[in-house]
Amino acid sequence: MDKLFKNVVNIFNQACKKADISKTIHTILKQPKNEIIVNFPVRMDSGEMKLFKGYRIQHNNILGPYKGGFRYHPQVNLDEVKGLAMLMTLKCSLAGLPFGGAKGGVKFNPKDFSISEIEKITRRFVHALGDNIGPNFDIPAPDMGTGAQTMNWMMDTYLNTSGSLDRQCLKGVVTGKSVKVGGTKGRAQATGYGVVMCIEEWAKQHNYKISDKTFIIQGFGNVGSWAAKRLDSLGAKVVAVNDCAGTLYMKEGVPVRQLTEYIAENGSIAGFMGQELLSREEFFSMKADVMIPAALENQIGEKEAHAAQVELIAEGANGPITNRADEILAEKDIQVIPDVLANSGGVIVSYFEWLQNRSNDYWHEHHVLEKLQDKIIKAYHIVHDLSIELDVSKREAAYIRALKNIDEVYNERGIFP
Ligand SMILES: NC(=O)C1=CN([C@@H]2O[C@H](COP(=O)(O)OP(=O)(O)OC[C@H]3O[C@@H](n4cnc5c(N)ncnc54)[C@H](OP(=O)(O)O)[C@@H]3O)[C@@H](O)[C@H]2O)C=CC1
Ligand SMILES: O=C(O)CCC(=O)C(=O)O
Numbered sequence: 001m002d003k004l005f006k007n008v009v010n011i012f013n014q015a016c017k018k019a020d021i022s023k024t025i026h027t028i029l030k031q032p033k034n035e036i037i038v039n040f041p042v043r044m045d046s047g048e049m050k051l052f053k054g055y056r057i058q059h060n061n062i063l064g065p066y067k068g069g070f071r072y073h074p075q076v077n078l079d080e081v082k083g084l085a086m087l088m089t090l091k092c093s094l095a096g097l098p099f100g101g102a103k104g105g106v107k108f109n110p111k112d113f114s115i116s117e118i119e120k121i122t123r124r125f126v127h128a129l130g131d132n133i134g135p136n137f138d139i140p141a142p143d144m145g146t147g148a149q150t151m152n153w154m155m156d157t158y159l160n161t162s163g164s165l166d167r168q169c170l171k172g173v174v175t176g177k178s179v180k181v182g183g184t185k186g187r188a189q190a191t192g193y194g195v196v197m198c199i200e201e202w203a204k205q206h207n208y209k210i211s212d213k214t215f216i217i218q219g220f221g222n223v224g225s226w227a228a229k230r231l232d233s234l235g236a237k238v239v240a241v242n243d244c245a246g247t248l249y250m251k252e253g254v255p256v257r258q259l260t261e262y263i264a265e266n267g268s269i270a271g272f273m274g275q276e277l278l279s280r281e282e283f284f285s286m287k288a289d290v291m292i293p294a295a296l297e298n299q300i301g302e303k304e305a306h307a308a309q310v311e312l313i314a315e316g317a318n319g320p321i322t323n324r325a326d327e328i329l330a331e332k333d334i335q336v337i338p339d340v341l342a343n344s345g346g347v348i349v350s351y352f353e354w355l356q357n358r359s360n361d362y363w364h365e366h367h368v369l370e371k372l373q374d375k376i377i378k379a380y381h382i383v384h385d386l387s388i389e390l391d392v393s394k395r396e397a398a399y400i401r402a403l404k405n406i407d408e409v410y411n412e413r414g415i416f417p
Contacts, residue, residue, distance in 0.1 A: 194345015
């Protein structure tokens with residue numbers, strides 16, 4: 001089984017060499033600054049006490065407060081969260097945000113717990129983290145298995161336990177909250193929309209008419225479903241969706257809104273419109289124009305890369321392609337828009353939420369989405385141009401650009417001895 005942190009560090013090492021990053025900066029960045037692990041007890045509905053393990057990995061904060069999501073998933077582990085935290089440092093730097101990188105999570109499957117148990121787990125986790133998070137220090141956000149409701153509980157717990165009277169500014173302790181409690185319009189759709197905005201830009205460069213193309217999406221949660229909605233509005237056909245239950249294939253295109261509603265009610269694609277599901281293997285070998293992995297890391301390994309029959313992969317998920325698979329895809333001339341660029345829409349709009357919380361001035365949705373488009377398209381062209389100039393993949397170009405920004409800041413500030 002590939003390890004995410006190792007995969008990310010391999011590309012980081014290559015990029016450091018190509019970007020001529022000093023040994024000192026390489027040494028600072030190759031491990032996270034802080035690895036926080038908490039074990040905390042929570043009383044279940046049955047009265048039983050259960051112990052949970054939570055992580056917050058703070059990779060680097062030279063550019064600003066640590067920033068990155070919290071994941072609730074049974075596979076959460078230290079290696080995974082370290083890899084995800086390093087990706088956040090690179091993602092924020094590439095997007096030009098005044099944030100560093102962090103990631104966290106709790107190892108459990110939310111599907112096995114009641115809403116009130118999930119609320120208690122969330123509140124106890126925030127309590128256990130204490131001052132390790134804060135609106136000017138480390139700002140969590142949603143990731144797999146968490147969403148606006150989780151962020152609302154987190155903010156509420158932090159406000160009630162921090163001891164500070166500055167309720168307004170403290171709202172920015174987490175982003176991705178619901179709009180009524182201080183979230184921004186546009187955050188829910190930001191990551192999925194951002195992925196498609198990158199695909200739209202790629203399409204313009206390749207004289208590619210999106211409305212004539214077929215798309216396949218792994219994962220139909222926050223990222224996958226919003227990407228599908230934007231594709232649908234552009235007239236494109238999403239012909240297959242894969243989740244843990246299997247692969248839904250509909251030749252004429254999946255009815256995106258109905259599927260979103262169905263999953264919200266039933267928890268998965270199983271049973272949708274009476275369709276028989278295909279296998280995971282059939283998803284990864286399906287002939288289509290574009291694939292959007294929007295689930296877990298390491299989904300496209302050697303086998304899936306050999307089987308792939310698409311022209312472009314836009315990484316909605318973090319780290320969905322292993323190092324070896326990256327090489328195979330390059331040999332097959334399958335292009336990749338890398339995670340640190342393609343899924344940066346989420347953290348970009350999180351930044352807008354944080355700004356709105358600080359100023360107490362809330363923006364229209366169209367303004368948020370316009371600003372998102374400006375930022376992500378700017379990053380897209382920086383990556384594209386650099387990949388041509390240096391003759392490297394878009395992933396390497398993205399890492400190189402992000403590392404150069406960080407290197408420059410360290411060099412101008414100097415390093416504390
Ligand atoms: N939310 C955000 O703003 C951002 C998310 N990302 C990344 O995007 C990815 C998805 O996140 P998000 O949409 O928020 O998560 P969600 O929890 O909303 O959705 C996850 C989706 O992935 C599916 N999934 C999980 N495990 C598997 C598997 N083994 N095989 C197939 N499908 C699977 C789930 O299906 P099932 O119900 O069957 O488990 C579900 O459809 C993650 O990699 C995350 O790090 C990146 C940037 C920002
Ligand atoms: O919105 C954020 O702050 C972080 C989103 C995230 O976790 C990610 O981009 O992987």
